[in-house]
Amino acid sequence: MNTMFQQDGSVLTVHLPADVDHPISDEIRRESDRIIGKVYIRTMIFDFEATDFMDSSGIGLLMGRYRALGMRQGCIRAVQVSSHIDKLLHLSGVHKYIEIQKSEGEGMI
């Protein structure tokens, strides 16, 4: 399995890289769909800890996985989200479908 991916039972965690753009989103989509097709995945966690850049390709990735997991509430979680990423999630409306957990210390400054 790709080192970005970590599967624990029905939970699949993706440790996203620094830049979540079009080529990397395609790669993550292919690998997650391969895993989802093989084992039962109930929840996907996208960990943004290392991420400081994202564009709309990342939004497409999140919404696509939301559909792939049956559009259930809480099936997609975005964790350790920075304020810039949070802005993208809200602007795109994706925040209505996924759970968002901002990174610790955000807004403390």
Add this chain to the structure above:
Amino acid sequence: MMENTNEMTLIFDSRPVNEGLARITAASFCTQLNPTLEEVADLKTAVSEAVTNCIIHGYEGEIHKIRMDLRRKGQELFVDITDQGVGIADIKKAMEPLYTSKPEKERSGMGFTFMEAFMDEVTVDSAVGVGTSVHMKKTIRR
């Protein structure tokens, strides 16, 4: 005193790997205007959207040239991104939030929305069979 001006042009292949090159170049050029980290992040996302559009929509995956012109005038930054691809028949529709001509590719339809949210001005010139040029402007507050 003469106003601070500077300009550069980058021409590159429409390969996805060059999306990173384009936004890093724009971010580097922008540093002479003393932007905040937030302003740089906004610029990078806008450039990435425009370049991704050229690759996926303009050239539909074929490899041709994309041109990025960066120009500074005082605290104003101008970014023009141009392809000679298929062009856009209905620009108004293309710019609508959530509209995408390629849902099967999991495009979110948010590209132009992000460009408009992160830049002060976005205008699009396009002609079918000729190509598309996106003109963006952002004033860096100091």
